[in-house]
Amino acid sequence: MAIQIKPILQSVAHGANLSYAIQKFGGARSEWLDLSSAVSPFSWWADNKQKVIFPEAVFHDLPSFNDELNQTIQAYYGIAGLAVAGSQAAIQVLPQCFTRATVWVLAGAYGEHAACWRAEGHTVVELTQDEIEVNFLNGTDFPDVLIVVNPGNPSGELFSSADLQQWAKQLATVGGYLVCDEAFIDATPEQSILADDMPANMIVLRSLGKFFGLAGLRFGVLFASDDIRAALAQRIGPWPLAGASMWLAQQALKDIAWQCAQRQRLQECSGAMREALTSFNLIGSTSLFCTLAVPNVAAAQVLLAEHKIWTRCFRQQGLLRLGLVQPHELERLRLTLDKLNKPV
Known part of the structure; x- marks a missing residue:
């Protein structure tokens, strides 16, 4: 019998697939607020590339x-x-x-x-x-x-x-x-x-x-x-x-100085984000993300995507993870999340 290719195992879902979101929901990359990967919005490279x-x-x-x-x-x-x-x-x-x-x-x-x-x-x-x-x-x-x-x-x-x-x-x-x-x-x-x-x-x-x-x-x-x-x-x-x-x-x-400054701004931004999400069912957070319990989490992810906000959906747990948002983007996120609580 000839050798065969092993079967492909079922893949694990991940965040950071913004290209998929753009393909499905449209818009230019610059229009999107990508919160799907929980990577810090503040990058060492952005601060030091010059x-x-x-x-x-x-x-x-x-x-x-x-x-x-x-x-x-x-x-x-x-x-x-x-x-x-x-x-x-x-x-x-x-x-x-x-x-x-x-x-x-x-x-x-x-x-x-x-x-x-x-x-x-x-x-x-x-x-x-x-x-x-x-x-x-x-x-x-x-x-x-x-x-x-x-x-x-x-x-x-x-x-x-x-x-x-x-x-x-x-x-x-x-x-x-x-x-x-x-x-x-x-x-x-x-x-x-x-x-x-x-x-x-x-x-x-x-x-x-x-x-x-x-x-x-x-x-x-x-x-x-x-x-x-x-x-x-x-x-x-x-x-x-x-x-x-x-x-x-x-x-x-x-770069110890940058690390200290990074911890400070992550702490400040995550605190502001938690405060902005107090009217939602916030079940957990770190300095890099906040997680909401949402009744229909798949539909919630779609609604946010229709407003060019991409998030990480955990369907089994009914959880929506939001990566850290910079202060100037908080109001946009909060207003869009408000739509989850309103009847269609």
């Missing part, structure tokens, strides 16, 4: 993880890590590093976690935050791998560092691992569980894209024990990141 000069080598030479990049990662995050092409690259390959396992995943969180572990033949069980907490409190049943997203996406819920540290200890008694996706935590780094004495069974994923407004660089970092980092690096293969991406990420990670 003074950035790329070295010729980042385009000419094959990329390599040099000592300066590794030192910059350690200085910013406080611990050595493995740079990857966005945290998605690690999410996709990490399940290949383990033998068949039972995996608990925070239900309703970033869908690629469950999908990627299932695709590699692992048994995936999706649990709510309350169910996870009760299971570890009872201490009678543990998975091989626990995956949490902290803060939650789209819920904005937070697990405490104390709980996560305790669960990692409990998992260690059965040879298990805790994976924590911290893609949205850079605005509040004090909530991170990263530490130079991180236990060997803890794996943390970080992303440059959301906080720095640099999602197009595809730069993330995986923090784990040496053997897990080596296993992941071997499976990802050589030259996983473009030289220009690594160099630019390094400049952003070193």
Whole structure:
């Protein structure tokens, strides 16, 4: 029998598909308010592009993880890590590093976690935050791998560092691992569980894209024990990141003054956005997004799209996630959301 192409697995829905929205609902890109990806509207590149000069080598030479990049990662995050092409690259390959396992995943969180572990033949069980907490409190049943997203996406819920540290200890008694996706935590780094004495069974994923407004660089970092980092690096293969991406990420990670200013303006804008949404069913938020519970969430997404506002729809949970809005755009968003509460 001739070899066959493997079947294509069902894809996970994502935000950041503005081209689809334009094709379906019309309008020029400049007319749209894109809130679908929850990437910061304030970009390090936009603030620094006039003074950035790329070295010729980042385009000419094959990329390599040099000592300066590794030192910059350690200085910013406080611990050595493995740079990857966005945290998605690690999410996709990490399940290949383990033998068949039972995996608990925070239900309703970033869908690629469950999908990627299932695709590699692992048994995936999706649990709510309350169910996870009760299971570890009872201490009678543990998975091989626990995956949490902290803060939650789209819920904005937070697990405490104390709980996560305790669960990692409990998992260690059965040879298990805790994976924590911290893609949205850079605005509040004090909530991170990263530490130079991180236990060997803890794996943390970080992303440059959301906080720095640099999602197009595809730069993330995986923090784990040496053997897990080596296993992941071997499976990802050589030259996983473009030289220009690594160099630019390094400049952003070193820019402490910009990071402080970014945290301040994200805090101010997210506070103003939460205040503007008080008359709606706001069920969760972070410094980079607000999430509303909406009765007919698919219809709500369409209504907003008809007014050139593109959002992220979570149909199963009935949630609509809105990326951070700059102050001058808040009134437009609020007035359009008002239409959801009016009969057609």
